[in-house]
Amino acid sequence: MRSWIYIFSLILSIFFTGCATNQSEVKSVFQTNAASLITKDQERIQKLLVKFKTKLDKRNPKNFNTKNEKKIYSVLNDFNKKLLLKYQGKIIKDYKEYLELAFSKTPLLNRNDYLILGLRYMVSYAYDTEDIHNVTALQYDKEKLSKLHKNLQILRWKIKVDMDENNKYLFLTWQNNWQIELETRLNLNKDITYEDIQNLDSIKSNKESLYSHSNFSFEVILTQMIDAVENSLIALGEEPIDLGVSAVKFFIFL
Known part of the structure; x- marks a missing residue:
C-alpha cells in the first residue's frame, strides 16, 4: 500500500515540477480560453442586436x-462593416452621439436607426472588434466593457420610460395599444370614464383586454445583452456592478 502511495506522490511531484517550468504557457492557455469565451459573448450580443432591431x-x-434597413442588418451581422448616418448635414461617428439623438425629446426622423446604430457601435467599441489581435483576455479593455455594462443598464431604463416634449413615449416597447390610446386621451386633458376605456379601439375590437400582459420582450433582450457583458467581465476577473433603478434614473451615457 505504501509503495503505491510513494509512486503516486512521485508522479504528482514530477507533474507539478513540470508545470512550474511552464507556468507562462499555462497562463497563456487560460487567457486564450477566456478570450474565446469573450468572443462568444460578443457574437451572442450581435445576434441579440438583430433580434432587437426586428422587434x-x-x-x-x-x-x-x-432604404437603410438591409445596410443596418449588414453592419449588425458583420462588425467589420460600417454605416454612418447624418444629422443636420453632419456625419455622426461616436456612439454617444447616436444614443443622445435617439433619446432626444425633439422630433427626429428614423429614431430607431439612431438607437440601433448607437447600440451597435457601443458594443463594437467596448469589445475592440477592429483589433484582430485580441487573442488573449488581457488584450480586452476592462474599463470599456464596464462602461458598456453600465450603459446597457441605463438604456434598458430609458427605452422604457423616456418621453418626448409632447409627453409621448419615444419608443413603444412594453406598452399595450389600449394604454397608448388611453394616454393620448389623457394628454388631451379629457375626462375618462370606465365606459370610455371599454370603447378604446383595442379593447372594443377584442384585440386586447384590460388584463393583457405588457410586452417585456425588449427588456428581456437587453437583459440578455447585459448578462453577456457580465460574463465577459467575470472572465477578465472583474466584478460587474448593478446600478439599480434609483441610479440609472440619473446617469447619462458614459
Whole structure:
C-alpha cells in the first residue's frame, strides 16, 4: 500500500515540477480560453442586436428608414462593416452621439436607426472588434466593457420610460395599444370614464383586454445583452456592478 502511495506522490511531484517550468504557457492557455469565451459573448450580443432591431421596427414602423434597413442588418451581422448616418448635414461617428439623438425629446426622423446604430457601435467599441489581435483576455479593455455594462443598464431604463416634449413615449416597447390610446386621451386633458376605456379601439375590437400582459420582450433582450457583458467581465476577473433603478434614473451615457 505504501509503495503505491510513494509512486503516486512521485508522479504528482514530477507533474507539478513540470508545470512550474511552464507556468507562462499555462497562463497563456487560460487567457486564450477566456478570450474565446469573450468572443462568444460578443457574437451572442450581435445576434441579440438583430433580434432587437426586428422587434423595434415592428413595434415602431414609422420610425426607421426602409432604404437603410438591409445596410443596418449588414453592419449588425458583420462588425467589420460600417454605416454612418447624418444629422443636420453632419456625419455622426461616436456612439454617444447616436444614443443622445435617439433619446432626444425633439422630433427626429428614423429614431430607431439612431438607437440601433448607437447600440451597435457601443458594443463594437467596448469589445475592440477592429483589433484582430485580441487573442488573449488581457488584450480586452476592462474599463470599456464596464462602461458598456453600465450603459446597457441605463438604456434598458430609458427605452422604457423616456418621453418626448409632447409627453409621448419615444419608443413603444412594453406598452399595450389600449394604454397608448388611453394616454393620448389623457394628454388631451379629457375626462375618462370606465365606459370610455371599454370603447378604446383595442379593447372594443377584442384585440386586447384590460388584463393583457405588457410586452417585456425588449427588456428581456437587453437583459440578455447585459448578462453577456457580465460574463465577459467575470472572465477578465472583474466584478460587474448593478446600478439599480434609483441610479440609472440619473446617469447619462458614459
